Amino acid sequence: MKYVYIQEFGEPLLGGEKPEPALSGTEVLIRVKAAGVCHSDLHLWEGGYDLGQGRKLSLKDRGVTPPITMGHETAGELMAVGPDAEGVAIGESYLVYPWIGCGVCPTCRNGFENYCGNAAYIGVHRDGGYAECLRVPHPRYLLPIGDLDPADVAPLACSGVTTYSAVKKFGAQIKDQPVVVIGGGGLGQMCIQVLRALDGAGAVVVDLDPAKREAAVAAGALAAVDGGAPDAAARIAAAVGGPAFSVLDLVGSPQSAALAFDCLAKGGTLVMVGLFGGTAPWSLPLIPIKAARILGSLVGNLGELRELLDLARAGRIKPIPVTRLPLDRANDALVGLRRGEFVGRAILCP
Ligand SMILES: [Zn+2]
Ligand SMILES: [Zn+2]
Numbered sequence: 270m271k272y273v274y275i276q277e278f279g280e281p282l283l284g285g286e287k288p289e290p291a292l293s294g295t296e297v298l299i300r301v302k303a304a305g306v307c308h309s310d311l312h313l314w315e316g317g318y319d320l321g322q323g324r325k326l327s328l329k330d331r332g333v334t335p336p337i338t339m340g341h342e343t344a345g346e347l348m349a350v351g352p353d354a355e356g357v358a359i360g361e362s363y364l365v366y367p368w369i370g371c372g373v374c375p376t377c378r379n380g381f382e383n384y385c386g387n388a389a390y391i392g393v394h395r396d397g398g399y400a401e402c403l404r405v406p407h408p409r410y411l412l413p414i415g416d417l418d419p420a421d422v423a424p425l426a427c428s429g430v431t432t433y434s435a436v437k438k439f440g441a442q443i444k445d446q447p448v449v450v451i452g453g454g455g456l457g458q459m460c461i462q463v464l465r466a467l468d469g470a471g472a473v474v475v476d477l478d479p480a481k482r483e484a485a486v487a488a489g490a491l492a493a494v495d496g497g498a499p500d501a502a503a504r505i506a507a508a509v510g511g512p513a514f515s516v517l518d519l520v521g522s523p524q525s526a527a528l529a530f531d532c533l534a535k536g537g538t539l540v541m542v543g544l545f546g547g548t549a550p551w552s553l554p555l556i557p558i559k560a561a562r563i564l565g566s567l568v569g570n571l572g573e574l575r576e577l578l579d580l581a582r583a584g585r586i587k588p589i590p591v592t593r594l595p596l597d598r599a600n601d602a603l604v605g606l607r608r609g610e611f612v613g614r615a616i617l618c619p
Pocket of ligand 1: 370371376
């Protein structure tokens with residue numbers, strides 16, 4: 270099987286060929302039809318995140334070391350099963366849940382494998398979908414997609430479930446008042462759809478880029494506000510109808526987080542998803558004074574991906590535009606993504 274991998278952080282991916290993995294126990298093998306190239310792959314490729322004040326989160330220091338085969342948004346056809354794998358059918362198409370934990374700790378047993386301290390994420394800690402075949406440890410991580418196009422559903426495993434899980438953290442508030450969504454890129458677009466699918470009151474999208482604001486309104490946002498305007502917070506309040514109870518920061522820069530906090534109503538909830546980098550800009554006393562709830566949200570759990578896939582199957586979540594590329598153009602896909610060249614998702618189709 271062909272695969273591409275990181276040999277050295279920041280260097281071009283290398284291509285290789287190796288035998289298809291042999292399966293044991295509950296393992297299953299997927300013939301990869303679609304592997305999404307995600308923004309977090311860029312961070313992985315670069316080897317870390319900017320934490321602000323000159324500090325960097327180094328993946329190497331956290332035990333993520335090359336060689337790494339990336340790819341956490343994978344869909345394809347089941348081609349083989351281990352002796353103890355049950356409940357899945359060879360030849361059927363599946364979306365792979367990638368945010369796998371140890372499976373035995375209390376966090377995992379409570380259904381939050383994505384928060385496990387001993388993570389074994391596909392495409393990060395273990396081999397991912399930038400390959401012709403992908404080994405998955407258990408059939409429970411395979412979600413049947415039926416006749417849906419693998420390239421359409423692959424992004425649900427990361428950008429989709431990330432947005433879905435973040436929106437769900439607002440609870441029933443989304444029905445009473447629009448959610449302020451800071452960042453009108455791919456996740457912001459997904460957010461508009463998720464809010465509609467969950468019968469939310471809608472989204473007020475904030476972005477610096479006029480093209481993204483226009484796209485947000487075209488996709489059904491109630492309003493789009495220029496986050497760089499000096500009176501941005503007032504404009505957001507006008508669009509929401511007052512201080513916001515639900516604010517989602519998909520950017521994660523000191524500027525976006527400051528604006529998000531300024532918009533927040535007393536007792537409101539700010540969910541942080543973006544990983545742009547930097548340090549928190551909030552004045553500490555204002556957090557209790559506002560009784561603000563500030564939550565981080567990291568991808569989503571298996572149950573959430575199942576719910577989201579059900580919505581996609583019912584046609585309530587429409588696929589995002591995709592650009593299909595062969596596996597050997599993985600480097601072009603990463604460079605193109607960094608330059609912002611793709612509308613929607615770049616998908617490797619081995
Ligand atoms: Zn665990
Ligand atoms: Zn991702």
